[in-house]
Amino acid sequence: MPTQKIAGSRIWHRRTTAKQFAVWLGWLTGIAIFVYCWRLISEKTIWFFVTDAPKQAVDMAERMVPPKWSYMEVLWAPIWDTINIATLGTMIAIVIAVPVAFCAARNTTPSVHFVRPAALFIIVSSRSINSLIWALMLVTLIGPGILAGVIAIGLRSIGFCAKLLYEAIEEIDHSQVEAVIATGATRSQQLSFGIVPQIMPAFAGISVFRWDINIRESTVLGLVGAGGIGLQLDSSISTLAWTQVSLILLVILATVIVSEWVSAKIRHAII
Amino acid sequence: MNQTASTRIWKRPPFIKSPILRWGLWFGVAIYLALAFGTMEIDWARAAEGVTRGKRFIMAFFPPDFSSRWDSIQDGILESMWMTITSTVIGIMLSVPVGLGAARNLSYRPVYLFCRGILAVSRTFPEIILAIFFVKLFGFGPFAGFLALSVGTIGFYGKLLAEDIEDMDPVQAEAIKSVGAGWLQWLNYAVQPQVMPRMIGLGIYRLDINFRESAVVGIVGGGGIGATLLTSFDRYEFDSAAAILMVIIGIVMVMEYSSGYIRRWVQ
């Protein structure tokens, strides 16, 4: 008990002594781990470069202004490609994610012991591997270009969409499904009358949300050769064309802001 | 709806009421798809070649080879972990003041706009672009990756913290104000208890994200397992690459399971 009686007046502490000790120990371990990690990083860091960085940053910023606006002509096509990669990739992901999600949700899966673990494995492996790594593999497999980007975004998004979707399916109101079952509906009828109407808003929200994220991710796929504006960014950086770099960054900023605005509008309209 | 004396026909009303808008939308989608596929310069021959080679390619991943590059895999993974931990800690520490400033019910308008600006910029650019610049400024190595992940963490965590504070129960906050608490006391007694459990959960989630991101900042020279992974791809050592990917997946799975436990414990 955190309260104890000493000499007639009751002492109150927030925690028991043992708990307080555990909290302190937790903090101590946490700080120790942090300090240890920090030391290892700092060993691998050339601090001269770090102290020099502000000067470098000013230098770089000076070389970046003004952005080379004429370069915009070259950029329209990559922007279009970037948007396509995100949109088509999201579409592919959704098409695959829906059945995976139904297999992964406890209340709709055909088999808890065989299908569900498989579906969960698909979700985890798709989620743990960054789209850039997917792109890296696909570029080696099917060659550089937009197709690799689209598939990479698709593969990466399956896990994300399926995870959120199956959580939504598991959270549905079961009494509504029971009511449909009570009418003597078949399994597919239960699905379309009891479950689908309930998850529709979540589904739409997830799709738009992922599309928004994918716009951001597809801007960098070009770094490994998978198409989009990242290609221009990569080549501009490697040729030290800083005025082009700054323009590309502005374009990315604008694209992301616009896509965020669009997705917010759509989500608002749906919900 | 067709209405006669004896039979009434019912059809499910379409989701979008106006037929012009509905058909226009379908038409728009069709045009978009046509344009997108039309302008996509796909080298189908190369892709087809890839598909025929696909089997060989996929076979090259198996069996994963943990042993021949184990030293560099181990180094890379450890480096990724250091980066993950330090960047999560520093990023969250920095995002707390920014998040407080970006909560509309807490701060003054200029502060609010300034903090929202910081969050917007740090959220816009993917960690890998940030990493490119930090590598240019600070040199190759984990420090640049650490900075990129930290900035990404500020954007993510700060925004969610601000939103959580905006969603808190205003009456509890009012009650603590009404006893004459100072601003810091108010934060400690009214705000912190309300947002803490969710924020701990999100912190663990961000740790998870940072680990996954730490695998890619290495591609541009930001340290961590990414560099090892890129090297093995460049050398066509797909079996080593497969080993690296499996280690990543394994660690992510462990983190996901343990985070579930920690979250339940915090509640």
Added chain:
Amino acid sequence: MLRIENLEKRYQTGDLALNSVNLEVPKGQVMALIGPSGAGKSTLIRCVNRLVEPTAGKVFLGDIELAHLGASDLRRARSRMGMIFQEYALVERLSVMENVLSGRLGYVGFWRSFLRKFPQSDIDEAFNLLTRVGLDHMANKRADELSGGQRQRVGICRALIQNPDLLLVDEPTASLDPKTSRQIMRLICELCEERQLAAIINIHDVLLAQMFARRIVGLQLGNIVYDGPPEGLSPEVLTQIYGEEDWEATIEAAKDLDEDEAEAELVEAVDNVITKPGSTT
């Protein structure tokens, strides 16, 4: 103790919530503030401790004018006014004890409160209050484990540990069942009596107001339309406050209640005996 002069509040939407209200509450008086929803009851008491900023007018607590105090003086003034809320407003994730001690925040420094190292006198007082309301065995429970009546008692302790000169009570019974409502009202009135506190109680239940308060103020659209003893609440007055309705029954019931008061006390005493050990009201 409390003097309100020409208090006016106009919300940004343009709604006039309080229209030049004048009011004086002496020491030790329990005043019930009745009126329909939207009459400005809540706004009035929130203007006193400035959780809502009044647009015009003056509020005096003792000699101190509250409406124009700076931040730190306002905090000091707030610590002299206890407030009890409709939905209890306990910080749900803190323990009962922490909630009660949070009433002392105006008196202790940040670090003491951060480390939960309150002076022993505060902790003694907290235990005294919790014992007084029959909750001392709950001190280390989390606030969200408590029932409505228990939470409101913790809310009362939090207000009283401030050692206030004035209690502001906002619909203390709106979320409680009828029996608990009476217990809570009785508790508040007894405590005010014991400590000679002035209190403003917002309440929309006319019956309860008549039962427990010796002075009733009726508010309608931001104007005071009645100020007097509970016996003066005639059907005409109630119609003026709330609008046309058959008020005879309400007044009859209130009379019966007065007569039944003695009996009610008895029932209450028995209830307390029954419910006190491990009470889960």
